[in-house]
Amino acid sequence: MSIAVCLLLYGFAVAVLAPRLLRRVSTEGAAPRIAVAAWLAAMASTVLAWMVTLAIIIIDLVTHRISLFPARFMDSCLLHLHDAAVGDYGGHIQTGLFVLSGFATLAVLVLAVRLGTTLLRARRTTLEHARMARLAGRHHPGLDAVVLEVDHPAAYCVAGKPHTIVVSRGVLAALEDRHLDAVLSHERAHLDGRHHLLLTLTRGLATVLPRVELFTLGASEVARLLEMLADDAAARIHGRDAVLQALLTLSTLPTPPATAEAALLPRVRRLSAPENPPRLHTRIAVTAITLTAVFIPVAAIVTAGIGIQVCAV
Known part of the structure; x- marks a missing residue:
């Protein structure tokens, strides 16, 4: 039980x-790949810690189920730790804990169902969007993209079967060839x-836990960092200047597409600055946060497993 509390x-x-x-060390996107890993590790370790906590409490309460006679409580290591932490107040307190764990289990199940429903709905919406884009536009073999015959600027990708990249006639008219290739x-x-x-998962967690800043802010930060990762991938092929000029051109349109709007200022600042590797202390800080987020819950789970085995002997 003490492990559950921890x-x-x-x-x-x-x-x-x-x-x-995490926001402090990842604002400028000095090491976006490591920063994404740190955000995901923090979110995953938090969910894991809470789930394991609930599992330990339920196992403890079920193993030491309520008896009609409090004096007949099972004598075990976990029960002694439990009594030492909360005091031996008899069956009423244990009944209260059992009921509380039941409500907590129900709440977790409801959140899990909501998360699953959100993820499935997002997948269906994405697949339908990709299908409609292929129907509404025409495939351009030279671009390997679907072109929409509209003046409204649009440039985005849609995961589906198959994946689809969508650009509008307005974007084709606004960009030079090398800038279009960068996009x-x-x-x-x-x-x-x-x-x-990653976006579907983080946004799903933010939807089902809207009051937890780790998930709401994490979803927006992961989205921003992924844009920077895509910028870097395009820059390795076409050069930083081509990506920067494409981004600036799209951002000056009357209604810029989402590709240009997402975290525009940090992206422009990164692409405009000299290409220097991330500072060592930034890499160390983000890596340390990532490893800590992963190690602590895993170590606690292993400790709990060893403790249960020892107490069972």
């Missing part, structure tokens, strides 16, 4: 502290990196 406190500490720490490479980088899966 994991619960750890989850709340990460949910409160991680957003500020298309940017969108292909999203699809090759399976960024849509």
Whole structure:
């Protein structure tokens, strides 16, 4: 039970502290790949910590189920730790804990169902969007993209079967060939990196837990960092200047597409600055946060498993 308490406190500490720490080290996108890993590790470790906490509490309460005679409580290591932490108040307190764990289990199940429903709905919407885009536009073999015959500027990718890159006639008219190639490479980088899966998951968590800043801010930060990763992938092929000029051109249109709007200022600043590797202390800080977020819950789970085995002997 003491491990469950530690994991619960750890989850709340990460949910409160991680957003500020991670945003501070990832604002300028010095190491976007590591920063994305850090955000995902913090979110995953928090969810894991809370789930394992609930599992430990339920196992403890079920194993030491309520007896009609409090004196006949099973004598075990976990029960002694439990009594030492909360005091031996008899069957009423244990009944209350059992009921509380039942409500907590129900709440987790409801959240899990909502998350699953959100993810399935997002997948259906994406597949339908890709299908409608292919029907409404025409495939351009030279671009390997679907062109929409509209003046409204649009340039984006849609995951589906098959994946689809969509550009509008307005974008084709606004961009030079090398700038257009940079935009298309940017969108292909999203699809090759399976960024849509990360966005769907993080946005799903933000939807079902809208009051937890770790998930709401994390979803927007991961989206911003993934745009930077796609910028870097396109820059390796076409050069930073081509990507920057394409981004600036799209941003000056009357209604810029989402590709140009997403975290525009940090992206322009990164592409305009000299290409320098991330500072060592930035890499160390983000890597340390990532490893800590992963190690603590895993170590606690292993400790709990060893403790259960020892107590069972």
